[in-house]
Structure formats: C-alpha cells, structure tokens
Amino acid sequence: MSAEAASSKETTASTDLSELAGELSSGALVTDRDVIDSYSADKALFCPAGEALALVRAASVDDVVAVMRFATTQRIPVVTQGARTGLSGAANATDGAILLNVAKLNAILDIDKVNQTCRVQPGVINQDLKHALAEHGLSYPPDPGSVAISTIGGNVATNAGGMCCVKYGVTKDYVRGMTVVLADGTVTKLGRQTAKGVAGLDLAGLFVGSEGTLGVIVEITLGLKPLLTPPVTGVGIFPDTESAGHTVSEFMSSGAAPSMLELLDGASVAMINAYGDFGLPDGAGALLIVQSDAPGRSGVAELEAFEAVAKRQGADEVFFSEDPADSEMFVAARRAVSPAMEKYVSGIGGGELVDDVCVPRSRLGEFFARLDEIAAAHTVEVSTAGHAGDGNMHPSVLFDASDEASVAEAKETFAEIMQLGLDLGGTITGEHGVGYLKKDWLVRELDAGAQVLQSSIKAAVDPLGILNPGKMLG
Incomplete structure (x- = not known):
C-alpha cells in the first residue's frame, strides 16, 4: 500500500461524521460498509474502486450543500454519482471519499410549452423525461443507448449523445442553464x-x-424540440464494415440529414440474433440502419438516395419501410447490443471492454479497414456498433476475464483502438467520458497549452482538489 493510500485510510478511520449527520436529511448518511461498497463502482472494467468513507444519498439540494461544506472543512474528497451506468470509472470511489449520490433528486420541476424548455433535477431518467414531454407535444432528442437507465445528470456529466445526434446534436446542444x-x-x-x-x-x-470534477449539478434547464415526426427506416446490408463506412462518408457528403444512421458489424448482428428475434439478416458483414423524419415524401426520397449510394459502395441489399412497427423493431435491435453482448461474453469468460472513439466520418472506411487489421492481430474478439452518422464508434473487446493472458491482450487491443482514433484525427471518447479508464490517454490527445488551461480551470474552481480526484484531469 502506498503512503498516500495509507494516509487516506487513516483519515477514513478517524473522521467524525456526527457533524455532517446533523446537517443531513434523515437516513441520507450511510456508513454501513457493505452498502458503501455496493455503490463504489460504475460499469467500467480495469478501474480501481477505493474504500470510501461514507455514502450520502442526497434527498435535497441542502444535503448536497452540507456535504460540500463539510468536505471542504475536513479536506475530504467527494465523488458525485447518479445511476452509475457509466463506462469510464468516473463514479468509482477513491480512498477516504464521500460518495455523493444524487439519484434521489429526480423531479421534473417544470415543463414550459411556450418557451420549449424544462427544468429537471439530475436524477431524472432520460426515458422518463421523454415520456413526460411527449404528453405536452415536446421531445428531448439525446438518446444514449442507456436511455432507459441513465440519468440526465449523468448525461450532462459526460455530454452523452446517442442515436439521434447525427441530426439533433448531443446533450450540450440542449443545456441552457444549470444550478x-x-x-x-x-x-x-x-x-x-x-x-x-x-x-x-x-x-x-x-x-x-466535466464528470464531477468542477462541481455538483443539482438542476438543469434544457431546451426542447416539438415532438419528432415518426421516421421512415431503411436498412443496408453490406459484405463488410469498410464498405458500410464508405457509404456513410459519401451519403453524408451529399448534404443528407438523416435522423439516425447506426452501424452494426457482423459479430454484433450474430449476437443480437442469438439474444432475440429482431428480424436481422443472418450472415451479414455489416448493417447500416438509417432513418429520416423529413416531412412528407422527403423522407422516402432521402432513403432512396441512401440506397443509391449504398449500392455504389457494394451493398448486398437495401430495403426500407414506412411502417412504424418496423422502425421500432430495428431501433430495438440496435438498443439490444448491450444485453446481447453481455449474454455472449458470459459464455467466454465475461470480459467486455467497450471503447468509444470518434473519428471524422470522412475516414470511417479507413477506420474500419485498420480496425479489422487490429482484430486479426489478436486472439481476443472485437465487435463494433455505433453512431456511424457522426463517426462515433463503440468497438468492444471481448475476452476471458479469468485468464491473465487474455486480459493483457484485451488491454493492448483496447489501447491500439484508441491510438487508431487519434491517428485518424479523432478523439479517445465521443460520449462515455474519460473518467479513470482513459485519463492517461487524455494527455496524448491534448497539446501542452490545452493541458495547462484545463489544469488551471480545475485549480480555480476546485482549489483543494477534492472533486472526483484522480479522474479525467488526474
């Protein structure tokens, strides 16, 4: 154990929490070790979780204020959490920290039809907000794959995107203000x-x-859109991911504005078909799922343009449908990637490491060609799905987590994919965040000037360095 870790554990053992308990809502402070440990990690692999001092399940903004005042006085780190669905270790405990969970702050405070805005607390589930807004003829487009379980606060913390972002943008495009x-x-x-x-x-x-490194977000004002038009859906079937990538580049360069353009590689399709009946074709090298919500016949015309491009790039088959049931089925298939992969890896040793690189969509064809080379050079498996329309891909490295050699190779493969993203002018993370998992890679992406700016801002806002230490900015 390092001297720093030992010192932190001594602080944990000696800190008197009675003063904090007196400032909090009844039952908010948790000191039961088993409960604390159950809150000490998100869904990321290879990210350490320390021994937290306590857990506070905030029931009010006053609880959050009390925690931060106490933490500042006592020089105690604070790790803010929501639903803990993240994939970068940003919500993981550090030794001696207070885990500040804001999932109970889950009220939709206001929906304003005239100004097309809403005010929400950070613990509101994304899908719950969508349902509530639909009753008012409004929509909140950002829709990460975890839409049914992730919170708006967590989405803001990582600037989440999702399947509609190719046309409607990511979280930051809707955040107007916050407390x-x-x-x-x-x-x-x-x-x-x-x-x-x-x-x-x-x-x-x-x-x-900012991933909890600058402050605790307790209220968010979001801009909204009128309820989105039901889309027309098309599917392109390709012999390989490279031809699908070139299709995306050519289609988007034509000025097309699809409301969705998602990719599934052959391995993902096979896993989804083994998981449930979604009507996906067997044996495909890759699929592109495209939707258009353009008004009238313009949506059909947009998909006809997609079909022409896809066939020029070697698609085996392209079809589309105006039936809403078909649209829902293909979207459901795309959302099934995560549970289908979880089921698959349970049979090969349980290892699943999800990458999150984003490259210029003009280089998607090259990205997939080189990704195939990386996969061929290793014995671990690589399966890819993602938001092809904006170049944000999620290659997943699948391996035997009980085998040291397989784990080591998985880490190496994961790193090579991140380097590939940088080599092509992209970024190490499009929407999952840096957290702990990729913090050592951040300095490879940011130049010296940017590193100084980021560190200076962090020091100005959090001079004691107590907010989510050891994550993102290191």
Missing part, C-alpha cells in the same frame, strides 16, 4: 433560461462533460 453546488458549498446559477444569451463566459457549457 451547481461548488466545492465550498456555494450554490450558483450558470447559463440562462432564454433561447439566446452571451452575458459572460459560457460557464454552463464548461460544466457539461
């Missing part, structure tokens, strides 16, 4: 309620994607 509790317990409002506003620096935008 944040800073490291010392100060409550401040950032951003705006209005559609436009440039009063000062965009501090709300700074907090989007």
Whole structure:
C-alpha cells in the first residue's frame, strides 16, 4: 500500500461524521460498509474502486450543500454519482471519499410549452423525461443507448449523445442553464433560461462533460424540440464494415440529414440474433440502419438516395419501410447490443471492454479497414456498433476475464483502438467520458497549452482538489 493510500485510510478511520449527520436529511448518511461498497463502482472494467468513507444519498439540494461544506472543512474528497451506468470509472470511489449520490433528486420541476424548455433535477431518467414531454407535444432528442437507465445528470456529466445526434446534436446542444453546488458549498446559477444569451463566459457549457470534477449539478434547464415526426427506416446490408463506412462518408457528403444512421458489424448482428428475434439478416458483414423524419415524401426520397449510394459502395441489399412497427423493431435491435453482448461474453469468460472513439466520418472506411487489421492481430474478439452518422464508434473487446493472458491482450487491443482514433484525427471518447479508464490517454490527445488551461480551470474552481480526484484531469 502506498503512503498516500495509507494516509487516506487513516483519515477514513478517524473522521467524525456526527457533524455532517446533523446537517443531513434523515437516513441520507450511510456508513454501513457493505452498502458503501455496493455503490463504489460504475460499469467500467480495469478501474480501481477505493474504500470510501461514507455514502450520502442526497434527498435535497441542502444535503448536497452540507456535504460540500463539510468536505471542504475536513479536506475530504467527494465523488458525485447518479445511476452509475457509466463506462469510464468516473463514479468509482477513491480512498477516504464521500460518495455523493444524487439519484434521489429526480423531479421534473417544470415543463414550459411556450418557451420549449424544462427544468429537471439530475436524477431524472432520460426515458422518463421523454415520456413526460411527449404528453405536452415536446421531445428531448439525446438518446444514449442507456436511455432507459441513465440519468440526465449523468448525461450532462459526460455530454452523452446517442442515436439521434447525427441530426439533433448531443446533450450540450440542449443545456441552457444549470444550478451547481461548488466545492465550498456555494450554490450558483450558470447559463440562462432564454433561447439566446452571451452575458459572460459560457460557464454552463464548461460544466457539461466535466464528470464531477468542477462541481455538483443539482438542476438543469434544457431546451426542447416539438415532438419528432415518426421516421421512415431503411436498412443496408453490406459484405463488410469498410464498405458500410464508405457509404456513410459519401451519403453524408451529399448534404443528407438523416435522423439516425447506426452501424452494426457482423459479430454484433450474430449476437443480437442469438439474444432475440429482431428480424436481422443472418450472415451479414455489416448493417447500416438509417432513418429520416423529413416531412412528407422527403423522407422516402432521402432513403432512396441512401440506397443509391449504398449500392455504389457494394451493398448486398437495401430495403426500407414506412411502417412504424418496423422502425421500432430495428431501433430495438440496435438498443439490444448491450444485453446481447453481455449474454455472449458470459459464455467466454465475461470480459467486455467497450471503447468509444470518434473519428471524422470522412475516414470511417479507413477506420474500419485498420480496425479489422487490429482484430486479426489478436486472439481476443472485437465487435463494433455505433453512431456511424457522426463517426462515433463503440468497438468492444471481448475476452476471458479469468485468464491473465487474455486480459493483457484485451488491454493492448483496447489501447491500439484508441491510438487508431487519434491517428485518424479523432478523439479517445465521443460520449462515455474519460473518467479513470482513459485519463492517461487524455494527455496524448491534448497539446501542452490545452493541458495547462484545463489544469488551471480545475485549480480555480476546485482549489483543494477534492472533486472526483484522480479522474479525467488526474
């Protein structure tokens, strides 16, 4: 054990929590070790989880304020959490930290039809918000694969995107303002309620994607859209991912504006077919699922243009449907990637490491060609799905987690995929965040000037370094 870890454990053992308990809602403070440990990690592999001092399940903003004031006074780290569905270890405990879970702050505070906005607390589940907005003829487009279980606060913390982002953008495009509790317990409002506003620096935008390293978000104002039109859906079947990647590049360069353009490689299709009956063709090298919600016959025309491009790039077959049931089935198939993969890896040793690289879509064909080379050079499996329309791919490395050699090879393969993303002018993470998993890679992506800026901002907002230490900015 390092001297730093030993010192942290001594602090954990000696800290008197009675003062904090007196400031919190009844039952908010948890000191039971088994319960604390059950909250100590998200879904990421290869990310250590330390021994936290306590868990606070905040029931109010006042609880959050009390935690941050106590933590500042006692120099105790704080790790903010929501549903803990993340894939980068950002919600993992550090030794001696207070785990501040805000999942109970889950109220939809206001829905404003005139201004097309809503105010929500961070614990609101994305899908629950969508259902509530639909009753008012409104929609919130960002839809990560974890839409049914991830929170708006978590989506803001990682700037999540999803399947509609090719046309409708990612989380940051909808965040207008927020209320944040800073490291010392100060409550401040950032951003705006209005559609436009440039009063000062965009501090709300700074907090989007900050992964709990700058403050605790306790309320968010989101811009909304009118309820989206039911789309027309098309499917292109390809012999390989490279031809599918070239199709995406050519189709999008034509000025097309699909509301969805998703890719499944052959391995993903096989796993989904083994998981459930979604009507996907067996034996495909890759699928592109494309949707258009353009008005009238314009949607059909857009898919006809997709068909022409796909056939020029070597598609085996292209078909499309205006039946809403077909659209729902193909979207359900795309969302089934995660549970289908989980079922598959349970039979090969349980190892699943999901990457999250994003490359310029003009280089998708090259990305897939080189990804195939990486996969062929290793004995672990690589299966890929993702948001092809904006170049954000999720190659998953599948391996035997009980075998040291397989684990080592999985890590090497994962690293090679991240380097490939950088080599092609992309980024190490499109929407999953840096967290602990990729923090050592962040310095490879950011130049020296950017590193200084990021460190300076962190030091200015969190001078004691108590907010999610050891994650993202290191």
